[in-house]
Structures are given as structure tokens and as C-alpha cells.
Amino acid sequence: MTNALYTDLISGGTGEAFDRHVFAAVIATGFAPPERLLTDTLALSLPDLTRLFTAYFPHRLDLLDVHPRWSGEQADELEEPSLRALLYNNHSPETNADHARWLARIIARRSLGTRHLWEDLGLTRRAEIGDLMRRHFAPLAARNPGMRWKKFFYRTLCEQEGVLLCKAPNCQDCADYRLCFPPPEVLAAEDAARSANPGGV
Structure with missing residues (x-):
């Protein structure tokens, strides 16, 4: 069903192609x-979902009919409010406030997933998460030195709170450097594995 x-x-959608x-x-x-419920997997209220569908997918507003038992938003995980704030407070000036809020909520919720963020967002290529961040969260994207996005988010939140969970005084000396800053051949292997067994759109 996902691909279809x-x-x-x-x-049948409208609006800017990448968004x-x-x-x-x-x-x-x-x-x-x-x-x-879609309200839970996207962390958006039913009114927000209705506005999103009206803006981009008015031909499929019927999909929201599956939410008759919606009775409010799912409770946040501990870090979600901080992550949403980090994203929203760094949204690009040209990004519509509603779009920035929707994306901040979606990205924060999907950051709780177990796969790479671009996979948990359902994107088709790793590069698209970088494109998304540069387009809609440019100030935050400019601060990422090349780390995987989820690791960068959580490191940034820890730094804001004055908490340093890393084992080494700097990234270059850390034994886990390759986990945060994977070399091109590791990224290529992961992308090849993804292409061989697609699980997203």
C-alpha cells in the first residue's frame, strides 16, 4: 500500500514539488x-492534518475519514518538545510558519525511529534529508559539521543543556567517530543495501 x-x-497533489x-x-x-493513527505517526492534530491535505492533497481528504476515534494527540516522548523547539526555532525565514511547525513535529516524531532518519521519514535517498534541512531549517543545517542528523540533533540538545555524553573531548579523538561521521564507502554500502531491499516509498 505504501508505494501505491x-x-x-x-x-494528484498540488503545491511545490519537493515539499x-x-x-x-x-x-x-x-x-x-x-x-x-496518522495523527500519531506524524505527531499532527486532525485539524493540522486537514490543513496539510487541503494544501497538498485535496483529492485524498477521504484518507482522514479513518480517524473517527481520534481523541487527542499522542503523549510526547521525553525529548520531543525540545527537539521540536530546536527545529522550529531554526526554521528558514522563507518557510511558512505552519509548514515549519508541521515539519518540526514530523521530524521530531520520526527521530524516535530505529533506522536512519531519511528512512524513517520514508524518503527515497539519503541526500533528501540534507535537502530538506537546508531548505526549511537552514540555520540548523549550517551548524551540522557532517554528522548523521539524529546524532547531530541529540548532540545539539545535550550541548544546550550543558551535558556532554560523548566519551572524548572532541570528535576527532572519539572511538565512535565513524558512527557519527561515516566515510563515503560506508554511506555507499548502506545506500546499496537500501536499494536492494527498499522499505520506504
């Missing part, structure tokens, strides 16, 4: 867990 739904959303792709990807993968 993504194609349906994209083909339409991102929202279609997170919606399509958001419907994948049958026991979860």
Missing part, C-alpha cells in the same frame, strides 16, 4: 503501521 499511496498522493514529495512520503509511511 505515495504514487496516488504525488500524481509535496516529502509530505507524500511521510504520509504513505505513516499509514504503514495498521495499529497507529
Whole structure:
């Protein structure tokens, strides 16, 4: 269903192409867990979802009819409010405030996933998460020295709180350097594995 739904959303959608792709990807993968509501997998209220669908996918507003039992937002995980604030407070000046808020909530919720962030967002290529961040969260993107995005988010939150969880005084001396700053051959191998066994859109 995920691929078919993504194609349906994209083909009949409106609005800017890249943003339409991102929202279609997170919606399509958001419907994948049958026991979860889209309001939970995207961390958006039903009114926000209605506005998002009206802006990008007015032809599929019927998808929101599956939410009759929505009775409020799912409780946040401990770090979500801080992560949402980090993202929203660093959104690009040209990004619409509603879009920035939607994306901040979606990215924060999907950052709780177990895969790479671009995979948990349902994006098709690793580079797209960088494109998304540079487009809509440019001040934050400019601060990332090349770390994986989830690691960068959590490191930034820890630094804001004055907490240093890393084992070494600087990244270059850390034994886990390759986990945060993987070399090109590691990224290429991960991308190849993803292409051989696609699980997103």
C-alpha cells in the first residue's frame, strides 16, 4: 500500500514539488503501521492534518475519514518538545510558519525511529534529508559539521543543556567517530543495501 499511496498522493497533489514529495512520503509511511493513527505517526492534530491535505492533497481528504476515534494527540516522548523547539526555532525565514511547525513535529516524531532518519521519514535517498534541512531549517543545517542528523540533533540538545555524553573531548579523538561521521564507502554500502531491499516509498 505504501508505494501505491505515495504514487496516488504525488500524481494528484498540488503545491511545490519537493515539499509535496516529502509530505507524500511521510504520509504513505505513516499509514504503514495498521495499529497507529496518522495523527500519531506524524505527531499532527486532525485539524493540522486537514490543513496539510487541503494544501497538498485535496483529492485524498477521504484518507482522514479513518480517524473517527481520534481523541487527542499522542503523549510526547521525553525529548520531543525540545527537539521540536530546536527545529522550529531554526526554521528558514522563507518557510511558512505552519509548514515549519508541521515539519518540526514530523521530524521530531520520526527521530524516535530505529533506522536512519531519511528512512524513517520514508524518503527515497539519503541526500533528501540534507535537502530538506537546508531548505526549511537552514540555520540548523549550517551548524551540522557532517554528522548523521539524529546524532547531530541529540548532540545539539545535550550541548544546550550543558551535558556532554560523548566519551572524548572532541570528535576527532572519539572511538565512535565513524558512527557519527561515516566515510563515503560506508554511506555507499548502506545506500546499496537500501536499494536492494527498499522499505520506504
